[in-house]
Amino acid sequence: MDGRFLIAGERIATARRFQGCNPAAGVAIEGEFHVSGPDHVDRACAAADAAFDAFRETSPQARADFLEAVASHIEAIGEPLVERAMQETGLPRARLEGERARTTGQLRLFAQVLRAGRWAGVVIDSPLPARQPLPRSDLRQRRIAVGPVAVFGASNFPLAFSVAGGDTATALAAGCPVVVKAHPAHPGTSLLVAGAIDMAIAACGLPRGIFSIVQGPGNDLGAALVRHPAIKAVGFTGSRNGGLALVAIAQARPEPIPVYAEMSSVNPVILLPGALAERAEALGTAFVGSLTMGSGQFCTNPGLVFGVEGADLDRFVAAASAALAEAQPQVMLTQAIHVAFERGVETLSAGAALVGRGRAPDGCNRGQAALFTTDADAVIANPELVHEVFGAASLVVRARDLDQIARVLRTLEGQLTATLHLGEGDAEPARALLPILERKAGRILANGWPTGVEVAHAMVHGGPWPATSDPRSTSVGSAAIERFLRPVCYQDLPDALLPDAIRDGNPLGLPRLVDGELTR
Ligand SMILES: NC(=O)C1=CN([C@@H]2O[C@H](COP(=O)(O)OP(=O)(O)OC[C@H]3O[C@@H](n4cnc5c(N)ncnc54)[C@H](OP(=O)(O)O)[C@@H]3O)[C@@H](O)[C@H]2O)C=CC1
Numbered sequence: 001m002d003g004r005f006l007i008a009g010e011r012i013a014t015a016r017r018f019q020g021c022n023p024a025a026g027v028a029i030e031g032e033f034h035v036s037g038p039d040h041v042d043r044a045c046a047a048a049d050a051a052f053d054a055f056r057e058t059s060p061q062a063r064a065d066f067l068e069a070v071a072s073h074i075e076a077i078g079e080p081l082v083e084r085a086m087q088e089t090g091l092p093r094a095r096l097e098g099e100r101a102r103t104t105g106q107l108r109l110f111a112q113v114l115r116a117g118r119w120a121g122v123v124i125d126s127p128l129p130a131r132q133p134l135p136r137s138d139l140r141q142r143r144i145a146v147g148p149v150a151v152f153g154a155s156n157f158p159l160a161f162s163v164a165g166g167d168t169a170t171a172l173a174a175g176c177p178v179v180v181k182a183h184p185a186h187p188g189t190s191l192l193v194a195g196a197i198d199m200a201i202a203a204c205g206l207p208r209g210i211f212s213i214v215q216g217p218g219n220d221l222g223a224a225l226v227r228h229p230a231i232k233a234v235g236f237t238g239s240r241n242g243g244l245a246l247v248a249i250a251q252a253r254p255e256p257i258p259v260y261a262e263m264s265s266v267n268p269v270i271l272l273p274g275a276l277a278e279r280a281e282a283l284g285t286a287f288v289g290s291l292t293m294g295s296g297q298f299c300t301n302p303g304l305v306f307g308v309e310g311a312d313l314d315r316f317v318a319a320a321s322a323a324l325a326e327a328q329p330q331v332m333l334t335q336a337i338h339v340a341f342e343r344g345v346e347t348l349s350a351g352a353a354l355v356g357r358g359r360a361p362d363g364c365n366r367g368q369a370a371l372f373t374t375d376a377d378a379v380i381a382n383p384e385l386v387h388e389v390f391g392a393a394s395l396v397v398r399a400r401d402l403d404q405i406a407r408v409l410r411t412l413e414g415q416l417t418a419t420l421h422l423g424e425g426d427a428e429p430a431r432a433l434l435p436i437l438e439r440k441a442g443r444i445l446a447n448g449w450p451t452g453v454e455v456a457h458a459m460v461h462g463g464p465w466p467a468t469s470d471p472r473s474t475s476v477g478s479a480a481i482e483r484f485l486r487p488v489c490y491q492d493l494p495d496a497l498l499p500d501a502i503r504d505g506n507p508l509g510l511p512r513l514v515d516g517e518l519t520r
């Protein structure tokens, strides 16, 4: 496999190399990857900056065609992509094939978003020359791309949140060149996808500088990228420490820039009394299915469960414990992630009672699922208990009553999701909890499980800090494009000088709000 990274269409070799690791066996994978340095970050960013003006003014149709070409080129890699991703991540084939479909589906969704045109945010206020006491100017607003975007590939979704994942798809859709910092846990997968993007750029006749990828272990590379003056926004999915470090770097720049970091979440699940009375066992089994999916390596993993103490909650815990005892140990993404998981389990062990663990590990880097229980007072006294443990570990909190659940929920940090399980008689307590959940989470579910985010127009994959660094945004779904756009107002510019999006006659056929009325 070609381990050279890509800057503006050029494959780059360097003297320093690193290797990928197969976490299932704990051994290096054959093949070497060339380590990028600060000079390469500089070249990639300069190329992105040089390509920006031409790329941002390509037509929405041209960018839609390009995103579809990226999807087709990823599909054309075929089996080698899935094989390589399996080797590098330990994730099973079915999951990776599904993730590939999600990735290409996401690129095609953004092609549709571009053609539908709402993203351009065209608003026109007609001039009122006779208005008294002062005339009103001709005011026209559209949204433009913010500039080159730095994207950090996530370890846990090597396709859908990595090189051609949601951040890259939305930045390119918006008209922003992208410089990716590849995640060192899946370097081969990253370069295969990067090659597909580059081929699509060439096939569509776009400037090569709109995409580059740098790679190598260590924080310096990513830090240099975020510091680079050409970079105007950052997309990140990963750890709280990593996300906060990038936010700090971005804020300390002479020109601070936004960082859209999706970080940590325990995704509280509330089992209301009616639901527990009706189906405690079924809930216990389904909960373990969501908890252990992908070895629990989802930021949407249900890490905290609430119920009112009593026989029904005991039935739930017993069913969950029985299902957990059968849960197979699964390979975790990296040795560091496995070690961090076991450390998190130790922290929970110190403050809560162990309900049970999954089957014992039968190889290296296997995550052994773990379930704990404690009471609500202990959680209020020890907030460490409700910090994310990345992997299949969860805590069941036994409360005296619903008021106590509400009190604990109010103390929680921001979350990506919050889930209510409802049964007979639960509508009123649910109504009372909803305002609390709205203040805490980006997505509220009923009678489901939070893992598995739908890529759709109404999706919000975001939430207040520390779920994300910007609660006004989503990293999944159509609205994710808004992170990489900014509004510009044109006042009294002659029609010949206006961009097509806001010219008279609407040459691009974009939806417009004209004098407050929606038109096309
Ligand atoms: N909530 C979630 O969605 C996820 C949470 N995690 C958590 O993160 C832990 C580590 O996993 P990992 O996926 O490696 O996530 P990290 O946040 O450690 O790393 C993600 C990316 O950010 C870079 N990075 C991290 N810190 C810095 C920094 N201070 N300065 C510059 N770049 C930085 C990394 O580069 P490099 O590796 O080269 O240093 C990597 O490319 C897990 O154990 C888990 O706790 C992980 C994935 C998803």
Ligand SMILES: O=C(O)CCC(=O)C(=O)O
Residues within 6 Å of the ligand: 154, 156, 157, 161, 237, 297, 298, 299, 300, 450, 451, 452, 453, 454, 461
């Ligand atoms: O649950 C999902 O589909 C997405 C989860 C996610 O964004 C993450 O784990 O980083």
